[in-house]
Amino acid sequence: MAILSKDEAQQILKKVIAFSKADGIEATLNGNDGGNIRYARNSVSTSGEDSNVSLGVQSYFGKKSGTATINEFDDASLEKVVRRSEELAQLAPENPEFMEPLPQQTYQESKTFIEATANITPDYRAQAAANSINPAAAKDVTAAGYLTDNRGFSALMNSKGLFAYGKSTSVDFTVTMRTNDGTGSGWVTRNFNDVKKLDTAEASKVAIDKALQSRNAKAIEPGKYTVILEPAAAGDLIGLMFFGMNARQADEGRSFMSKKGGGTKLGEKIVDERVNIYTDPWNEEVPASGWAGGGLPRKKMDIIKNGIVSNLFYDRYWASQKKVEPVPFPGNRIVEGGNASLEDMIKDTKKGVLVTRFWYIRPVDPQTLLYTGLTRDGTFYIENGKIKHPIKNFRFNESPIIMLNNLETLGKQVRVGNGEGGGAPSLIPYMKIRDFTFTSLSDAV
Amino acid sequence: MMLPISSFANSVDPARFLDPLLDVQQKKALADAALNTAKSLGATYTDVRIGRYLNQFVTTREKKVQNIINTESFGVGIRVIVNGTWGFAASNNVTTDGLKKTTERAVAIAKANSKFQKEPVKLAPTPSYGEVSWKTPIVKNGFEVPVKEKVDLLLNANAKALEKGASFVNSIIFLVNEQKYFASSEGSYIDQDVHRTWPNFSVNAIDRASGQFKNRPAFSAPVGMGYEYLDGKAEDKIQGPGGIIMYNKSYDIVEDAGMAAEQVKQMIAAKSVEPGKYDLVLEPSHLWLTIHESVGHPTELDRVLGYEANYAGTSFLTLDKWQTKKFNFGSKQVNIVADKTQVGSLGAVGYDDEGVQCKKWDLIKDGVLVNYQAIRDQVNIIGQKESHGCCYSQSWSDVQFQRMANVSLQPGKEQLTPDQMIAGVEKGIYIVKDGSFSIDQQRYNFQFGGVLFFEIKNGKIEGMLKDVAYQANTQDFWNSCVQVCDERDYRMNGAFNDGKGQPPQSNAVSHGSATARFNGVNVINTGRTI
Numbered sequence: 001m002a003i004l005s006k007d008e009a010q011q012i013l014k015k016v017i018a019f020s021k022a023d024g025i026e027a028t029l030n031g032n033d034g035g036n037i038r039y040a041r042n043s044v045s046t047s048g049e050d051s052n053v054s055l056g057v058q059s060y061f062g063k064k065s066g067t068a069t070i071n072e073f074d075d076a077s078l079e080k081v082v083r084r085s086e087e088l089a090q091l092a093p094e095n096p097e098f099m100e101p102l103p104q105q106t107y108q109e110s111k112t113f114i115e116a117t118a119n120i121t122p123d124y125r126a127q128a129a130a131n132s133i134n135p136a137a138a139k140d141v142t143a144a145g146y147l148t149d150n151r152g153f154s155a156l157m158n159s160k161g162l163f164a165y166g167k168s169t170s171v172d173f174t175v176t177m178r179t180n181d182g183t184g185s186g187w188v189t190r191n192f193n194d195v196k197k198l199d200t201a202e203a204s205k206v207a208i209d210k211a212l213q214s215r216n217a218k219a220i221e222p223g224k225y226t227v228i229l230e231p232a233a234a235g236d237l238i239g240l241m242f243f244g245m246n247a248r249q250a251d252e253g254r255s256f257m258s259k260k261g262g263g264t265k266l267g268e269k270i271v272d273e274r275v276n277i278y279t280d281p282w283n284e285e286v287p288a289s290g291w292a293g294g295g296l297p298r299k300k301m302d303i304i305k306n307g308i309v310s311n312l313f314y315d316r317y318w319a320s321q322k323k324v325e326p327v328p329f330p331g332n333r334i335v336e337g338g339n340a341s342l343e344d345m346i347k348d349t350k351k352g353v354l355v356t357r358f359w360y361i362r363p364v365d366p367q368t369l370l371y372t373g374l375t376r377d378g379t380f381y382i383e384n385g386k387i388k389h390p391i392k393n394f395r396f397n398e399s400p401i402i403m404l405n406n407l408e409t410l411g412k413q414v415r416v417g418n419g420e421g422g423g424a425p426s427l428i429p430y431m432k433i434r435d436f437t438f439t440s441l442s443d444a445v
Numbered sequence: 446m447m448l449p450i451s452s453f454a455n456s457v458d459p460a461r462f463l464d465p466l467l468d469v470q471q472k473k474a475l476a477d478a479a480l481n482t483a484k485s486l487g488a489t490y491t492d493v494r495i496g497r498y499l500n501q502f503v504t505t506r507e508k509k510v511q512n513i514i515n516t517e518s519f520g521v522g523i524r525v526i527v528n529g530t531w532g533f534a535a536s537n538n539v540t541t542d543g544l545k546k547t548t549e550r551a552v553a554i555a556k557a558n559s560k561f562q563k564e565p566v567k568l569a570p571t572p573s574y575g576e577v578s579w580k581t582p583i584v585k586n587g588f589e590v591p592v593k594e595k596v597d598l599l600l601n602a603n604a605k606a607l608e609k610g611a612s613f614v615n616s617i618i619f620l621v622n623e624q625k626y627f628a629s630s631e632g633s634y635i636d637q638d639v640h641r642t643w644p645n646f647s648v649n650a651i652d653r654a655s656g657q658f659k660n661r662p663a664f665s666a667p668v669g670m671g672y673e674y675l676d677g678k679a680e681d682k683i684q685g686p687g688g689i690i691m692y693n694k695s696y697d698i699v700e701d702a703g704m705a706a707e708q709v710k711q712m713i714a715a716k717s718v719e720p721g722k723y724d725l726v727l728e729p730s731h732l733w734l735t736i737h738e739s740v741g742h743p744t745e746l747d748r749v750l751g752y753e754a755n756y757a758g759t760s761f762l763t764l765d766k767w768q769t770k771k772f773n774f775g776s777k778q779v780n781i782v783a784d785k786t787q788v789g790s791l792g793a794v795g796y797d798d799e800g801v802q803c804k805k806w807d808l809i810k811d812g813v814l815v816n817y818q819a820i821r822d823q824v825n826i827i828g829q830k831e832s833h834g835c836c837y838s839q840s841w842s843d844v845q846f847q848r849m850a851n852v853s854l855q856p857g858k859e860q861l862t863p864d865q866m867i868a869g870v871e872k873g874i875y876i877v878k879d880g881s882f883s884i885d886q887q888r889y890n891f892q893f894g895g896v897l898f899f900e901i902k903n904g905k906i907e908g909m910l911k912d913v914a915y916q917a918n919t920q921d922f923w924n925s926c927v928q929v930c931d932e933r934d935y936r937m938n939g940a941f942n943d944g945k946g947q948p949p950q951s952n953a954v955s956h957g958s959a960t961a962r963f964n965g966v967n968v969i970n971t972g973r974t975i
Contacts, residue, residue, distance in 0.1 A: 038755075038947050040754055041563075041752065042563060043561070043563040043564050044530070044561055045531075046844050046846070047531075047557075047558050048532075048535070048844055049554065050842055092513065093510045093513075123557050126558050129561065130561045144753075144754035144755035146756070148947070174756075175755060178759075252612075252613065252651070253612070253653055254612075254649055254658045254660075259656065260653075260654075260655065260656030261654065262653050359758075359885065359886055360884060360886070361883070362883045364881045365912075366658075366660075368974065374890065395916065397892075397971065439969060440916050441890070442887075443890070443918070444758075444761070444885035444888075444889050445887065
């Protein structure tokens with residue numbers, strides 16, 4: 001019963017609400033069916049499936065709330081979980097930041113569920129892996145990859161009359177191809193709601209080619225370089241920037257969005273004026289749920305417009321303190337791109353570095369949003385408009401804010417999925433950036 | 446603070462924690478049903494893990510309780526070998542019928558994948574232990590301590606930090622109890638009760654005028670102990686260089702919160718570091734993370750062999766280096782062991798998650814790479830006949846695989862205190878507590894920050910520095926280790942949430958060391974303006 005229809009979910013949730021004796025109640029029903037296959041050394045290593053449905057109930061008396069969860073759905077179990085949440089609420093200390101549930105909201109449906117993805121089988125996964133492994137083996141390359149698919153639903157109802165429902169599917173594929181002499185490595189990522197868009201053979205070829213082209217990399221001196229970041233690399237750093245855009249942290253003075261002397265940088269220009277970043281749950285390339293936690297509706301919304309901060313993210317409590325509308329964390333992120341292809345951008349570069357991806361990105365200084373990490377799986381030196389040769393990997397120390405101030409060119413957008421920058425699917429362009437700071441060399445391939 | 450709650454964890458009443466769901470004989474009967482089903486479907490090996498995973502989080506900020514969360518996750522994971530191929534399935538339906546269906550799914554997955562299998566699984570033998578049990582040797586079960594006592598302790602710590610001038614303070618007590626039952630087709634039935642405890646806080650200072658802010662985390666360690674870790678006994682306090690107080694086998698959170706509030710203001714006012722080469726004196730609360738990343742991970746055999754190539758990465762410690770028996774990983778001072786039995790450590794259990802009795806073994810001996818960390822289906826590749834016993838799964842719903850044991854630098858054999866070590870340093874930095882960290886996918890190049898940085902000039906501590914990070918190559922770094930303090934200074938620290946695998950799993954692991962000195966390490970300045 002992992003995936004319930006809207007009617008089925010509503011029926012269960014109505015029963016739950018009817019059992020309530022508290023001041024109010026909110027119930028969340030989530031279900032998930034997932035499968036995965038992992039391979040390495042050109043052979044399948046692990047593979048599995050999981051399935052679960054869970055009902056969470058939060059009851060409250062004044063500002064005291066309690067939550068209980070169950071995964072049985074007969075009437076007695078539903079009543080039991082409501083009673084247990086009420087008992088916990090009575091025992092809990094008062095939470096001065098507790099917010100009562102929202103009344104009914106209006107939601108616009110988003111096309112996040114694709115039947116074909118929901119119907120993936122173990123045989124499909126095994127064949128997808130084989131389509132990646134076989135071409136690698138034929139080129140003296142070793143494949144290590146991972147394919148994971150998921151179908152799930154989420155429904156929410158509360159005693160103020162709110163009901164929300166959504167279901168979604170996703171498939172995520174990554175593969176690392178390493179040449180058998182150990183000197184070359186390539187990587188590719190694909191992420192879709194619709195499995196019909198995924199071709200593991202096509203994707204694997206990109207990674208195999210990169211592995212072969214990156215053999216016998218030469219060392220060049222670390223320093224400041226013009227870089228062309230592939231979307232996976234750019235998306236990781238931009239995604240991390242989002243996590244620092246919490247309004248409360250900024251107001252409290254402990255964020256890169258806090259201003260010297262007090263206040264925040266909301267409404268201020270912080271990056272190049274060609275940078276436009278927004279969220280849009282109904283974008284067909286990266287559809288996202290139309291509602292966030294507690295049923296807060298999401299909307300199409302600018303985050304950075306012409307380089308100016310348009311929105312920070314406010315939870316309902318902090319919004320009430322600041323007397324503004326709450327702004328949920330975005331379900332997707334879209335960075336406006338340009339028309340240039342990767343080839344155009346390389347042709348237009350006198351000296352630079354092409355970066356396939358970053359790895360092990362970790363915060364160094366939250367004040368300046370400085371991150372460190374390394375290039376990985378295909379780093380190339382560009383000279384006079386051409387890729388000259390592969391280069392050894394670099395460690396960088398860079399802030400996405402400094403990076404977006406040093407913007408040269410925005411290229412075409414690509415959908416990227418679960419990178420180091422977090423889970424939300426994104427549309428990210430190829431980006432050319434000047435003076436990107438590489439601080440040391442790595443021998444890693 | 447990262448809180449690794451399993452997605453399958455359910456919120457429950459704390460009273461429920463104290464009720465056992467199933468007794469050992471009920472679990473054995475269920476496991477036997479799955480083992481018989483698997484055998485009848487053609488499995489040549491099967492293991493069944495019935496797991497109940499309890500967590501409690503008590504979180505506060507300043508004068509407020511933010512949340513009290515109790516979670517329980519209960520289910521079964523079944524792993525089979527069919528046609529030389531692994532298959533795994535998990536379910537929260539822990540009934541005879543549920544286990545039978547889950548076994549059938551695991552077998553179906555193994556069969557589907559066996560069509561493309563190129564390396565049939567070879568398991569190293571392990572004894573059949575019969576019906577055995579193991580428990581973390583705790584004094585006080587944290588789940589039995591009233592929530593109010595925990596709330597009061599955290600609010601007292603917060604009050605102390607605010608009294609001493611902190612701008613903000615968040616604090617948490619995080620408790621874990623893994624009740625794990627393992628049964629295999631080879632005749633082992635192992636019942637284990639594992640406890641972990643982690644108090645932590647972040648004390649913030651904000652200087653609105655300059656726009657600067659800093660965070661000082663707790664000097665606690667996550668431990669494989671009960672609530673007795675929070676007793677804060679006088680004999681477990683260590684007066685360190687630079688006026689710091691560190692903690693060993695128990696922790697005084699209130700005292701530490703007060704110190705944190707004073708130190709975090711000094712961190713803002715500290716001098717920005719001049720980049721260059723320094724001799725580093727690294728305190729155990731800092732060095733554990735460098736050991737974890739640059740020794741623990743590259744000695745994991747699954748990484749060496751390429752099983753983690755698509756995620757965590759591979760390793761520079763390739764088999765050819767190990768085979769020479771003289772690969773100089775570090776200087777002669779560097780002796781590093783892996784240990785799944787160390788009392789008080791996060792990784793300590795009696796048996797691993799594939800039923801192998803745990804042990805201690807050498808990884809680096811007198812600076813030379815001598816062994817890896819490997820499990821039953823790997824040791825044959827390095828010509829060994831016995832698993833090292835370091836297989837782990839974060840829950841019943843995830844497949845078990847090779848995870849890091851506690852990996853620790855052994856104390857020096859000569860009598861040496863941190864003060865004596867610092868007295869011998871002309872130009873150096875004494876670093877306390879782990880901070881920023883990053884390392885490449887083969888574990889050559891790393892960068893570490895810290896929390897407190899004290900400048901050492903001509904054998905004396907001069908004052909605090911900021912904007913410090915050091916970058917090095919792993920082999921160069923460990924070869925620059927010239928001194929390790931003696932066993933009186935040996936302490937453990939660690940992490941609840943070491944990530945590896947796809948889908949990713951968390952592992953709790955400790956790393957011990959005494960304060961150690963590394964000469965001529967490259968230090969960069971991380972200060973920027975935006």
